[in-house]
Amino acid sequence: MTAHHPAAPGRPHRLDVLLATGGLCTGVLLWVLDLHGGPPLFGLPASLTLVALAVTAVAELLRRTAPLAALALAVPALALDVCTGTLVATVLMFTDVVYAAVLYGSPAAARRIPVYTVLVTVLATVTTAAAWPDPQVVLIGIGIAMVTMAPAWTGVITRDHRDAAQTARLRAEQTALLAEMDRTQAIVGERARMARELHDLVANHLSAIAIHTTAAQTIDDPSATRAALAVIRENSVQGLAEMRRLIGLLRDPEATTAEEPAATPTLDGLEALVEQARANGAASGLTFALDDARRPDGPDGGKPPAPVALAAYRIVQESLTNALKHAAPGEVLVRLAHGPGGALTVAVRSPHGDRPGPRAPGSGAGLVGMRERIALLGGEFEAGPAGGPDGRVWLVRAALPATGEEEQR
Numbered sequence: 001m002t003a004h005h006p007a008a009p010g011r012p013h014r015l016d017v018l019l020a021t022g023g024l025c026t027g028v029l030l031w032v033l034d035l036h037g038g039p040p041l042f043g044l045p046a047s048l049t050l051v052a053l054a055v056t057a058v059a060e061l062l063r064r065t066a067p068l069a070a071l072a073l074a075v076p077a078l079a080l081d082v083c084t085g086t087l088v089a090t091v092l093m094f095t096d097v098v099y100a101a102v103l104y105g106s107p108a109a110a111r112r113i114p115v116y117t118v119l120v121t122v123l124a125t126v127t128t129a130a131a132w133p134d135p136q137v138v139l140i141g142i143g144i145a146m147v148t149m150a151p152a153w154t155g156v157i158t159r160d161h162r163d164a165a166q167t168a169r170l171r172a173e174q175t176a177l178l179a180e181m182d183r184t185q186a187i188v189g190e191r192a193r194m195a196r197e198l199h200d201l202v203a204n205h206l207s208a209i210a211i212h213t214t215a216a217q218t219i220d221d222p223s224a225t226r227a228a229l230a231v232i233r234e235n236s237v238q239g240l241a242e243m244r245r246l247i248g249l250l251r252d253p254e255a256t257t258a259e260e261p262a263a264t265p266t267l268d269g270l271e272a273l274v275e276q277a278r279a280n281g282a283a284s285g286l287t288f289a290l291d292d293a294r295r296p297d298g299p300d301g302g303k304p305p306a307p308v309a310l311a312a313y314r315i316v317q318e319s320l321t322n323a324l325k326h327a328a329p330g331e332v333l334v335r336l337a338h339g340p341g342g343a344l345t346v347a348v349r350s351p352h353g354d355r356p357g358p359r360a361p362g363s364g365a366g367l368v369g370m371r372e373r374i375a376l377l378g379g380e381f382e383a384g385p386a387g388g389p390d391g392r393v394w395l396v397r398a399a400l401p402a403t404g405e406e407e408q409r
Contacts, residue, residue: 020061341401
């Protein structure tokens with residue numbers, strides 16, 4: 001008696017058909033050979049044994065598709081079989097029907113049938129002992145238990161194992177689904193991070209190249225053209241070097257050496273960043289200044305956590321790039337300070353004037369990337385026109401928490 005997958009509703013499973021056919025043929029053979037379990041009782045004809053056999057075979061066909069109906073047919077068939085001589089094939093098919101009723105029946109049936117079999121066994125044994133006080137009653141009780149209790153409780157054990165296996169399979173599928181969702185989110189997050197890094201690494205240099213290329217084309221001055229070409233070459237070389245480092249990190253994050261360090265800038269590089277912007281913006285009438293007002297005894301001791309330092313550096317870098325593209329002639333001021341609660345504040349002020357168009361094209365991804373960086377750190381970000389002496393100031397301001405712990409997404 002083994003568990004199988006259910007058949008389609010209304011159609012007997014092919015294994016059930018084989019069981020019913022095999023049991024029916026075996027029972028007929030036993031009847032022809034006159035291999036009964038005993039003589040008929042109450043004067044009943046022995047031929048009724050075949051009726052009980054046929055009804056039990058029909059119950060076998062329904063064992064999977066209608067297990068309770070099969071049990072309802074098998075119980076009176078077994079009683080008739082016992083009264084008309086008993087065929088072993090009928091008894092064996094009955095035990096399988098009891099097993100199937102527990103295994104494939106409803107949860108309520110699976111709970112009640114084993115209890116009923118215990119009650120039937122005890123009642124039948126006690127009744128037989130009262131009517132026929134003989135030591136063989138014990139054997140009769142064991143036989144009844146083997147026909148009723150044994151298959152019922154075997155079905156309980158099999159059903160419990162089946163349900164446990166299904167639960168484990170569902171849990172495994174849920175775990176795999178959650179893992180796939182986490183992997184997808186991780187991929188999306190990594191792609192967004194790579195897009196931000198790539199934009200921040202390259203946009204500044206390409207903007208400078210575009211600005212000085214325009215200057216070289218419009219200014220009819222050999223010395224100015226040579227200076228513009230020098231700036232173009234310097235930005236091209238630096239952009240390629242940074243691009244090469246980023247690609248190297250993407251290909252093999254563990255392959256960096258002391259000769260080729262990882263491209264993770266810190267706030268110590270802001271002075272060089274401002275100096276580079278100063279060189280790139282000189283032809284546009286822009287001046288750049290850095291005001292580092294952080295307290296030496298501040299919460300970070302001058303060394304903020306790496307995520308905070310990287311975000312602050314990228315915000316300054318992107319703000320300077322935008323100033324080179326869009327700002328009117330004047331001073332661009334970069335200021336770092338400690339805000340309330342020890343937060344690191346970064347502010348970049350640039351002249352905001354009406355000009356025919358930007359010196360270099362932009363896609364607007366810079367502001368989006370800055371907002372994403374600050375959101376990941378749980379900080380605050382704002383960018384837009386702000387009040388100034390003449391009311392023509394563009395302000396980029398970010399407040400970065402002192403901890404630098406990224407939100408879990």
